[in-house]
Amino acid sequence: MLLAALAGFGTGLSLIVAIGAQNAFVLRQGLRREHVLPVVLVCALSDAVLIVAGVAGIGAIVTAAPLVLEVIRYAGAAFLIGYGLLAARRAVRPKVLAADPAGLRTTLTAAVATCVALTWLNPHVYLDTVLLLGSVANGYGDVERWAFAGGAATGSVVWFTALGFGARLLAPVFRRPAAWRVLDAAIAVVMIALAVSLLLNR
Incomplete structure (x- = not known):
């Protein structure tokens, strides 16, 4: 079980x-020291839910419902473009930065x-986390696959915690x-690059 957990940890990372x-x-919120714990928790818990879903076999449902992934793809691309444009606006508006270097x-x-x-x-989170991790995990036995899932979820917790709370080390910069x-x-x-990738990779 330990080997399966370690394999899950490495694969998840x-x-x-x-x-x-x-x-x-997560990096930006960590640098701003703003709502870091809730953001880290949302990321880690979301990954855990998706990993468990993949190990439980939900990946087969995702594969059988390509229309759902299409809707998510276009909605995700639209959201990424909008967020990217807001980030670009912050980058080119020194007046906002003059009032608060981290932005509003x-x-x-x-x-x-x-x-x-x-x-x-x-x-991609459904393809990578649900389908890929689920497929790898199910290559283990009935008990070991859940150890693999636990290791993958632990990897997610470790990464997002380090990224969110470790970002403050860059504060002097x-x-x-x-x-x-x-x-x-x-x-x-x-x-914006990710949004374009989502739209072009059918």
């Missing part, structure tokens, strides 16, 4: 440790809602407004 919309948002404060509701949308409106402009410009590029 390999899927989530990448530049993406969700990670970019985000409410808890807005932060959680954005995190939920970035997580659940991304069709982001005391300068220019650093926030560069970060928001990078986030805008990532978000």
Whole structure:
């Protein structure tokens, strides 16, 4: 069981440790030290739910309902474009940055809602977390597959906790407004690139 859990931990990390919309948002909230715990919890719990769903066999339903993934794909692309444009606006508006280098404060509701949308409106999360992790986990026995799922969920908790709360180590760099402009410009590029990728990869 320990080997299955370790395999799940490594596989889970390999899927989530990448530049993406969700990670970019968690990083930004961590740098702002704003609603970090709720954002980390939403990401980790969402991953846990999706991992359990994949191991339980929900991936077969996702595969059998391509229309659902299509709706999620277009909704996710629209959301990413909108969020990317907002990030681009923050990057090119020095007046906002002059008042507050981190930008305007985000409410808890807005932060959680954005995190939920970035997580659940991304069709890749269903393909990677539900289908891929579920398929790998089901290669183990009836008991070991749940150890694999536990390891994958633990990997998610470790990653998002480190990303969200570890971001403050970069705080000296982001005391300068220019650093926030560069970060928001990078986030805008990532978000819009992911949206285009969703629309083009049918």
